[in-house]
Amino acid sequence: MGENLQTGERLRPIDLARGHGLSTQAVRNYEEAGILPAATRSAHGYRAYTPLHARALRTFLALAPGHGHRTATAIMRAVNEGATDEALRLVDESHVQLLDDRRTLQAVERALRDLEPADAPEPDGVTFIGPLAHRLGIRPATLRKWEGAGLLRPRRDPDTGYRVYDPADVRDARLVRQLRRGGHPLEQIGPLLDQVRTAGGLEPLEGALRDWHRRLSARGRAMLGGAAELEAYLRARE
Structure with missing residues (x-):
């Protein structure tokens, strides 16, 4: 791995939490869900994280807006288990869903023009x-x-x-x-x-369609940001 999980800077749960606007319980929950790699433990049982854990957390938080919490969790769990192909398949499925949603919107707009x-x-x-x-x-x-x-x-x-x-x-x-x-x-x-x-x-629908466009664009851009963080995390684990 590019950054060894067992060496280097040690971070406490509170360090990860403060750096990402989370509670320490949320950090622990993310580790238990497989979003973060397993932390090492001190002789007294305290968790010790590394910069790689911080990168994993940053990656998950970047993936969630575009892919949703459930899919982002599955992507991170697959990466942390060494199943990179499965993680990339999940990313692909999200992009397919976004494309389907765009096609649905286009069909709705064409249908409205025919009314x-x-x-x-x-x-x-x-x-x-x-x-x-x-x-x-x-x-x-x-x-x-x-x-x-x-x-x-x-x-x-x-x-x-x-x-x-x-x-x-x-x-x-x-x-x-x-x-x-x-x-x-x-x-x-x-x-x-x-x-x-x-x-x-029908009259309020025009505003709803504009909002639909905005939400799809926001998802697309969020997926781009998540992809960049995921690529960086994958490289850090190599």
């Missing part, structure tokens, strides 16, 4: 499957198919068992109809509806 203005204001009350299908110019079976795909979530009348569509359900059904007419597959429509529901409607 037509509403042909009429959404009703204030509720409606049932037959009237809604007639209004949209489709068959009731199509609405049931969209519900089966998880795109629509009408509630059921407790007495009759009939599907009941409130104004938000009608909005979602209209969106699905327009997007299907535009040739969008169901798997692209689902993420769009999730964004509409989270944003509280």
Whole structure:
């Protein structure tokens, strides 16, 4: 190893904790989780860390914002166990997930560009499957198919068992109809509806998409920072 764990400067748990804005208990927890290599112990049982432990801690804290706590932990544990290929595979999986999220965002934005203005204001009350299908110019079976795909979530009348569509359900059904007419597959429509529901409607969605862009960019940059620290840690262990 480039920095021997058993020699060199000795650091106490409080030294690592203060240097990274953590508690000494957090440092101990990270060691127990495998994020840090095992510390040596003094004759009285006190932990003794080295600069390599400090680098490991810095690496984990750099990885976590881009990869998440669980994956960052798994990456560090793999490195400390000598399973570098496994650590790099985990890094690759995170990048694949980020790319998938970017593609989902692009699909949502394309779908929104295809939307037509509403042909009429959404009703204030509720409606049932037959009237809604007639209004949209489709068959009731199509609405049931969209519900089966998880795109629509009408509630059921407790007495009759009939599907009941409130104004938000009608909005979602209209969106699905327009997007299907535009040739969008169901798997692209689902993420769009999730964004509409989270944003509280179409009008607030523009701000939600801007925030989505910012969060993806932040993750990408965090992954770059984490990669640099991980490479430095790997070199230090050689």
